Amino acid sequence: MILRVGGQTFCGAVVDLREVDVDTSSDGASIAAAIRGEESRCGVHCPPASPVHARAGYVRPGMGLSTRTALAAAGRSRGLDTPSDDELAAVRSELAALDGDETECPSAPTTAPDADRERLRERVAELRGRVQALESTDRDASNARSKLRDAARRLSELETERVAAVETRERSRALRDRRERRLKLQDRAANLERDARAHLVADLREEFDAAVDSLQAVSAGGATANDRDHPFDVDPVTAALAILRIAAVRAPVVLTVDRFEHPAAAARRLAAPVVRL
């Protein structure tokens, strides 16, 4: 990797910044972000990060970790498959196709109630009758005619609005049909992802246990698998390191914890490039 931080540049598979003037936590986060390809004030040139990096790529005291999700990501990084994969791929591709043709949201026009239109229709008929009555008796109908014109125009506006409202309703229904399909697919994808995760975790459970044991042997005095009530009942730092050991990662991992005798040993045991702060 080539790492640029605080105006200095470092090269190699193992970069030890412990003697360099950097801020352990803020620069650690920046370097980890740069490795993941995110916006960062540090620059890193390295192989692309795997999804494992988003979970366990920055190992620091007090970190949180979704152990199962991270372990599943580690399994994926090694190319493990699950029985859910084919359907998941199909569901995702259908989702992608649905997301593609999202059209504009029709806003529902507010329409006058039917009763208003009915009243106006009666009013128009009444005015029309009055105009005819006045004209047939040769009286001045201009006032009534102007009222009739106004009422007729308003009625035609209401009719137009109603037609528009019906069209909007139909268009909304079509759009919602698609959204309903999308929601179903999203739910299905979430279920399949959960199944896949459970499958990967079950596959890697023993390996994870062994990795935790070997790491705790290094840091010494830790509980062994036999002492733990639950295999995932380990501190996040140990779990993250165990997951990195299991994962096949080519991009560097960032460590600010003191679990290995020196950074090169960390890189060897995790089988990954290491930045140590």
Added chain:
Amino acid sequence: MLLVITYSQAARQSLRNVCRAHEDSVVRRFGRAALLESTGFGAFQALRLQAKHGLDVQVERVEPFVESDVPERVREAATAYENRDQSSVPYRQFASGTDYPSPESLRETDV
């Protein structure tokens, strides 16, 4: 009553939150839909959801179903068909040659 139907995960979550916070105004809850009381408060909640999620929230007015509003021949046909002797007979067959309305005539009957 007001029927609120959601069409996205975010809208569904908002609806759940509304239902949880205002149980008094909720008549019935179904996964991603709910029936709210037809009150200003129910409408307020429905409109809030629509303002937040747009087309992902559909609001419809729902009226109580009054059986006596349905034409008598439709009601009679329903009762007779449910009391039929042979459960495997489809309605079309059951109705043919009787005074009971055909499926087509039922479809064309506006209630």
